[in-house]
Amino acid sequence: xxxxxxxxxxxxxxxxWVLFDLNGTLTDPSALGAPWGRPDLGVRIxxxxxxxxxxxxxxxGDRPFREHVRAAATVVAAQEGLDPDGVDAAMEAAAGLPAxxxxxxxxxxxxxxxxxxxxxxxxxAEAGRATLEAAGLLDLFESVFGVDAVGTFKPxxxxxxxxxxxxxxxxxxxxxxAAHGWDVAGARAAGLGAAWIAxxxxxxxxxxxxxxxxxxxxxxxxxxxxxx
Amino acid sequence: xxxxxxxxxxxxxxxxWVLFDLNGTLTDPSALGAPWGRPDLGVRIxxxxxxxxxxxxxxxGDRPFREHVRAAATVVAAQEGLDPDGVDAAMEAAAGLPAxxxxxxxxxxxxxxxxxxxxxxxxxAEAGRATLEAAGLLDLFESVFGVDAVGTFKPxxxxxxxxxxxxxxxxxxxxxxAAHGWDVAGARAAGLGAAWIAxxxxxxxxxxxxxxxxxxxxxxxxxxxxxx
Numbered sequence: 001x002x003x004x005x006x007x008x009x010x011x012x013x014x015x016x017w018v019l020f021d022l023n024g025t026l027t028d029p030s031a032l033g034a035p036w037g038r039p040d041l042g043v044r045i046x047x048x049x050x051x052x053x054x055x056x057x058x059x060x061g062d063r064p065f066r067e068h069v070r071a072a073a074t075v076v077a078a079q080e081g082l083d084p085d086g087v088d089a090a091m092e093a094a095a096g097l098p099a100x101x102x103x104x105x106x107x108x109x110x111x112x113x114x115x116x117x118x119x120x121x122x123x124x125a126e127a128g129r130a131t132l133e134a135a136g137l138l139d140l141f142e143s144v145f146g147v148d149a150v151g152t153f154k155p156x157x158x159x160x161x162x163x164x165x166x167x168x169x170x171x172x173x174x175x176x177x178a179a180h181g182w183d184v185a186g187a188r189a190a191g192l193g194a195a196w197i198a199x200x201x202x203x204x205x206x207x208x209x210x211x212x213x214x215x216x217x218x219x220x221x222x223x224x225x226x227x228x
Numbered sequence: 229x230x231x232x233x234x235x236x237x238x239x240x241x242x243x244x245w246v247l248f249d250l251n252g253t254l255t256d257p258s259a260l261g262a263p264w265g266r267p268d269l270g271v272r273i274x275x276x277x278x279x280x281x282x283x284x285x286x287x288x289g290d291r292p293f294r295e296h297v298r299a300a301a302t303v304v305a306a307q308e309g310l311d312p313d314g315v316d317a318a319m320e321a322a323a324g325l326p327a328x329x330x331x332x333x334x335x336x337x338x339x340x341x342x343x344x345x346x347x348x349x350x351x352x353a354e355a356g357r358a359t360l361e362a363a364g365l366l367d368l369f370e371s372v373f374g375v376d377a378v379g380t381f382k383p384x385x386x387x388x389x390x391x392x393x394x395x396x397x398x399x400x401x402x403x404x405x406a407a408h409g410w411d412v413a414g415a416r417a418a419g420l421g422a423a424w425i426a427x428x429x430x431x432x433x434x435x436x437x438x439x440x441x442x443x444x445x446x447x448x449x450x451x452x453x454x455x456x
Contacts, residue, residue, distance in 0.1 A: 043307065047276065052435050054282040055410040056381050059417035063435060071409075071433040078430035079271065155286050181299075182283040189287035202306035205299040207280050207291060 014072045014228040015193055017167050018110060020141075021154075021178035022121035022128055023065075026202050026218075027097035027135055032073065035089035036082045043200040045090070048072035050182065053122055060101030062151045065123045069094050099135040100199070106218035107140045117141050120163040122178070133143035143167060155186020164192065177221060181208035195221060242456040243421055245395050246338055248369075249382075249406035250349035250356055251293075252428050254446075255325035255363055260301065263317035264310045271428040273318070277302035278410065281350055281381030290379045292392045293351045297322050327363040328427070332442060334446035335368045345369050348391040348404070352376035383414020392420065405449060409436035423449060 020026055033041030052068030055061065058062050073090045077083070107117060118141055120129035125146030132138040145163040147153050154160070164171050171191035178184060179199040187194040188209045195213040197206055197220075204214065215221040248254055252274050256286040261269030280296030283289065301318045305311070335345060346369055349356035353374030360366040373391040374379050382388070392399050399419035406412060407427040416437045423441040424432055425448075432442065443449040 038309075044272065047279065051275065051279040051282065051410065052433065054279065054286060055413050055435075057286055057415045058282060059385070061413065061417075061435075067435055071435040075429050075431055075433050079268075079428075087402050155283055157245055157287070182279065185283050185287045185289065189289075200307075201303050203303055205280065207283075207289075207295055207299040 004176055004218065014115075014225065015173065015175040016116055016173040017118055017169055018115050018225065019118045019120050019163055019167075019174050019176050019192070021098070021176070021180065021183050022050075022119050022131060022187065025177060025179040025183075026099060026103050026119070026137060026199060027131065028100050029097060029200070031093040031097055032069075032090050034093060035086035036077070036080075038080070040080070041076055041080070045069065045072045045076050046200075047180075048076060050122065050153075050180070053147075054155075054182075057153040057156045064127070065121075065147070065153070066091070066094065066127065097131065099137055100218060102217055102219040103135070103137060104140070106222040107137065109222045110138060110225060113222075115225065118143040118145065118163065118167060120154070121144045122147055122154050145174040154189065155182050155189070157190040160187055160190035164190070173186070175212065175225075181205035184208050184211050197221060232450065242343075242453065243403040244344055244401040245346055245403065246343050246453065247346050247348050247391055247395075247396055247402050247404050247420070249404070249408065249411050250347050250351065250359060251325070253405060253407040253411075253425060254327060254331050254347070254365060255327060255359065256328050256386055257428070259321040260297075260318050263314035263323060264305070264308070266308070266310070269304055269308070272453065273297065273300045273304050274428075275408075276304060278350065278381075278408070280373075282383075282410075285315045285381040285384045292355070293375070293381070294319070294322065294347075298409055323358070324362040325359065328446060330445055330447040331363070331365060332368070334450040338453060339368060341450075344395075346371040346373065346391065346395060348373045348382070348387065350382050352386075355425055383410050383417070385414065385418040388415055388418035388420055392418070393447065403440065403453075409433035412436050412439050425449060 029042035029046045030039035032045045033039045049068040049072040073087045128144045150158045150162045175193040176187035177195045179197040184194040193212045196211040198216045257270035257274045258267035260273045261267045277296040277300040301315045354370045378386045378390045403421040404415035405423045407425040412422040421440045424439040426444045
């Protein structure tokens with residue numbers, strides 16, 4: 001497995017495209033737990049939803065990611081002994097998760113520095129655009145790719161290949177940015193560069209292939225990339 | 229997708245083999261959180277470890293499941309602000325999770341009723357046998373299958389096919405029993421029957437294909453199967 005040209009921390013070159021994961025990376029999932037006064041449950045619900053998507057990817061299922069979020073919220077509420085009626089409110093929140101406070105500034109800085117920006121989300125492309133619009137970020141991206149186009153979920157390599165193809169780029173010209181080790185693993189397996197943001201997971205899962213870059217937040221990511 | 233011959237709740241027939249998932253289904257994962265006095269974290273650590281295994285399955289990785297458990301324990305401890313030194317103790321616990329209290333009685337009852345018993349675990353076969361031995365259950369099973377034989381993880385259909393082939397059975401003669409919706413999904417996709425036990429997840433994830441049978445615990449499973 002090799003990193004992209006020039007994305008390694010010791011390399012002087014830089015990627016053309018910065019391809020962002022959406023849920024949890026550009027947006028704050030805490031609101032998923034707000035109906036129960038448990039913002040800490042947001043990351044967990046999102047992580048369990050991702051496991052649902054991976055289950056579909058491995059068994060031939062093809063549900064909208066939203067259904068996996070609902071399933072995860074339902075199970076987590078039951079595990080925590082919380083009112084199941086909160087699930088509907090959590091799903092309303094899921095449709096409009098707010099951007100992380102540093103997202104817009106970091107993205108504008110990257111664009112100002114000559115980077116081209118896109119999104120690859122485990123949601124469908126249309127749902128992804130709606131989320132970005134609600135978060136006030138949609139105008140910053142040239143393209144938004146969803147997994148619905150290939151009928152599977154990240155980290156299936158076909159999802160990354162779909163985005164790379166849509167960008168008319170080589171995998172090594174694209175840096176995937178995610179707050180999830182599983183997304184770093186998928187991007188690396190597909191030949192893309194990968195950056196890991198220390199949100200949600202807090203520490204890099206030790207099973208994750210070495211990212212080309214790590215940062216505490218999106219501001220930190222922008223600073224690292226603009227120093228190249 | 230069709231269930232196995234006779235396993236449907238309305239059907240009079242019964243499967244030849246009952247194939248048990250191990251971690252969380254036959255054993256209680258609470259001890260994974262015991263180093264921090266947080267038994268509630270056990271199910272969560274195990275669930276995150278499974279997501280790590282699915283990531284390997286989708287990206288060509290092939291780590292022992294134990295590494296995914298360690299990664300999950302490391303991240304969950306960081307997310308909860310717990311002492312990272314507890315991870316080593318959690319890993320010691322992981323190697324010897326106790327059987328659920330009703331496991332031995334339920335398994336003996338099933339054998340007495342003419343069912344043949346086997347295990348298919350997301351661990352390697354040898355690690356699975358060691359876990360069963362430590363839990364005092366190994367003598368009850370005719371076969372123990374691990375995912376190491378196929379270099380992937382459940383719910384990849386090849387894992388179920390490996391077990392079915394090893395039992396010299398048809399998929400429809402085998403009922404997979406698991407406390408995990410993703411395992412039910414995998415078994416059904418591979419043509420096996422599937423029973424879901426309401427432990428850990430507490431409620432059946434709504435994205436799960438309809439199981440052939442559900443039960444609150446292993447005693448309940450045995451009662452349902454012996455009534456056939």
